[in-house]
Amino acid sequence: TIYILMCLLLSFTIELAVSTPPPRERDQVLCITPTLNEELQFIRQISSQYKTILWHPSSLSDIRNNSEIHLYVNASYAEELKMRLNSAHTTYRVMIEDVQQLIEKQKGINQPLTPRGFSSYYEQYHSLDEIYFWMSQMVRNYPSFIQQILIGPSSEKRLIYVLKIFKGTSPPKGAVWIDCGIHAREWVSPAFCLWFVQHLIGTQDKVIADIVNTLEIYVLPVWNVDGYEYTWTTDRFWRKNRSRNKGSECFGTDLNRNWDVNWCGKGASKDPCSQIFCGEYPESEPEVKAVATFFRQRLNHIKSYISVHSYSQMLLFPYSYTTSNSRDHAELHHVAQKAVNVLKSVHHTSYTYGTSAQTIYLSTGCSDDWAYDMGIKYSFTFELRDRGRYGFLLPMHLIKPTCEETTAAIIEMLYHIVKTV
Ligand code: ARG
Ligand code: ZN
Numbered sequence: 001t002i003y004i005l006m007c008l009l010l011s012f013t014i015e016l017a018v019s020t021p022p023p024r025e026r027d028q029v030l031c032i033t034p035t036l037n038e039e040l041q042f043i044r045q046i047s048s049q050y051k052t053i054l055w056h057p058s059s060l061s062d063i064r065n066n067s068e069i070h071l072y073v074n075a076s077y078a079e080e081l082k083m084r085l086n087s088a089h090t091t092y093r094v095m096i097e098d099v100q101q102l103i104e105k106q107k108g109i110n111q112p113l114t115p116r117g118f119s120s121y122y123e124q125y126h127s128l129d130e131i132y133f134w135m136s137q138m139v140r141n142y143p144s145f146i147q148q149i150l151i152g153p154s155s156e157k158r159l160i161y162v163l164k165i166f167k168g169t170s171p172p173k174g175a176v177w178i179d180c181g182i183h184a185r186e187w188v189s190p191a192f193c194l195w196f197v198q199h200l201i202g203t204q205d206k207v208i209a210d211i212v213n214t215l216e217i218y219v220l221p222v223w224n225v226d227g228y229e230y231t232w233t234t235d236r237f238w239r240k241n242r243s244r245n246k247g248s249e250c251f252g253t254d255l256n257r258n259w260d261v262n263w264c265g266k267g268a269s270k271d272p273c274s275q276i277f278c279g280e281y282p283e284s285e286p287e288v289k290a291v292a293t294f295f296r297q298r299l300n301h302i303k304s305y306i307s308v309h310s311y312s313q314m315l316l317f318p319y320s321y322t323t324s325n326s327r328d329h330a331e332l333h334h335v336a337q338k339a340v341n342v343l344k345s346v347h348h349t350s351y352t353y354g355t356s357a358q359t360i361y362l363s364t365g366c367s368d369d370w371a372y373d374m375g376i377k378y379s380f381t382f383e384l385r386d387r388g389r390y391g392f393l394l395p396m397h398l399i400k401p402t403c404e405e406t407t408a409a410i411i412e413m414l415y416h417i418v419k420t421v
Contacts, residue, residue, distance in 0.1 A: 152290030184227025267363030305371035
């Protein structure tokens with residue numbers, strides 16, 4: 001027996017040795033928490049020198065001491081960059097060992113995907129074309145509850161659609177707005193919007209019935225359509241839209257810096273190559289113009305603005321462009337607190353909450369501040385899971401719990417609003 005066991009063991013070992021692929025270089029994401037100004041300086045220097053991509057915060061101007069920096073580095077210089085960090089005594093940890101592997105998993109490469117119409121369809125990431133098809137199916141299957149509204153073309157002339165959901169028999173008492181996918185690489189955000197629409201339609205829940213019978217729900221599943229497509233075809237970590245910039249080789253404007261609210265002040269950039277480029281002028285981007293126009297036509301009707309981003313696990317409310325509190329601070333704080341508590345009760349996920357400027361960073365020209373200053377009191381921004389373990393590469397199996405808890409939080413917020421209209 002011992003002889004047989006040994007043989008087995010040996011063959012296993014050989015098997016392992018044979019099937020282990022040769023080591024290859026991998027794109028990685030590093031987590032660095034600087035403590036000294038020299039380190040901050042050093043990180044700024046190497047991140048421009050090595051063409052890294054900042055995951056968090058979204059701009060180098062927002063890195064500060066004792067706060068995590070998540071930095072994507074290309075395989076070809078990952079080792080060199082790590083050596084330089086070591087010799088500068090800057091501590092870091094490898095947050096993601098193998099970026100490419102996670103990207104393939106997210107796209108469902110080498111994995112059978114669920115056909116349309118099954119519930120696990122909502123536990124996957126979908127391409128833009130698939131999402132267009134999904135929208136057309138939703139309006140076809142539920143013509144009395146869902147309408148598809150074309151709000152405009154994108155910069156590359158793709159169509160941007162809003163779904164309007166309403167089940168009431170008497171006229172709506174107001175409307176709420178939820179947008180997903182303003183930043184291209186935040187894939188769990190569109191996945192959430194799809195989930196949420198299906199949930200509103202499919203559930204028997206009394207509270208939700210109350211909401212969809214009283215309020216119109218506008219859902220914009222993919223706002224930055226061009227950018228989203230680009231993350232599927234070309235660059236997984238693209239954030240901005242894909243418009244051309246005069247006098248520059250760099251593409252894209254940050255659609256969350258292009259609004260006419262302290263436009264291009266602190267926390268935004270005039271550099272077209274920056275991730276937080278504010279654009280040529282306020283509302284220069286067709287994607288922003290389309291939504292701004294939609295809002296201006298319905299100002300008294302829309303009671304709430306909710307924008308869904310990832311990642312960080314935060315629930316934010318105005319202001320972003322100043323560290324001062326808004327007029328409705330107490331109520332917004334109260335609503336956020338309730339929402340975060342409900343969110344936690346679902347899967348124990350912890351969220352921080354507060355004003356954007358005080359909680360994440362100062363930024364100007366943002367959609368939530370614009371909506372708020374236009375008179376839409378209940379203005380919120382979600383940063384969904386996670387806190388950086390996977391960042392933008394959140395695996396598919398985490399879509400379901402993420403959507404469940406976020407849905408619970410948003411329903412709690414909408415219920416608060418239903419009671420006030
Ligand atoms: N992460 C998002 C961004 O950089 C949101 C930051 C907070 N600002 C806001 N307006 N909510 O655009
Ligand atoms: Zn974002």
